[in-house]
Amino acid sequence: MNNDIGLLLLFLYSIPCEFVVSLAPHEPAILYFAGDHLPIVIAIVAGAGTLVAEIINYELLRRLSRSRLMPAASHPESGQDWGKITRR
Numbered sequence: 001m002n003n004d005i006g007l008l009l010l011f012l013y014s015i016p017c018e019f020v021v022s023l024a025p026h027e028p029a030i031l032y033f034a035g036d037h038l039p040i041v042i043a044i045v046a047g048a049g050t051l052v053a054e055i056i057n058y059e060l061l062r063r064l065s066r067s068r069l070m071p072a073a074s075h076p077e078s079g080q081d082w083g084k085i086t087r088r
Helices: 003-017 027-034 039-065 082-086
Strands: none
Touching: 003 027, 003 039, 027 039
């Protein structure tokens, strides 16, 4: 397999593996590509995929927490006392 294509596949495979609900384990892919590349290259590429996934996770969960699906009490900006919210 072409080295660049293998690294691209690792990057793309790392994204769904680190999503909110993981779709697959990423360790087997890391071990598979580790035979053809330096460990630092594997770490950087897989780490970049993880970074992209976590940015998506953060934005998704931030938008979900601000939507009508979540109660207003879940917003720290709501001004409500957290003690009163948890003692209902």
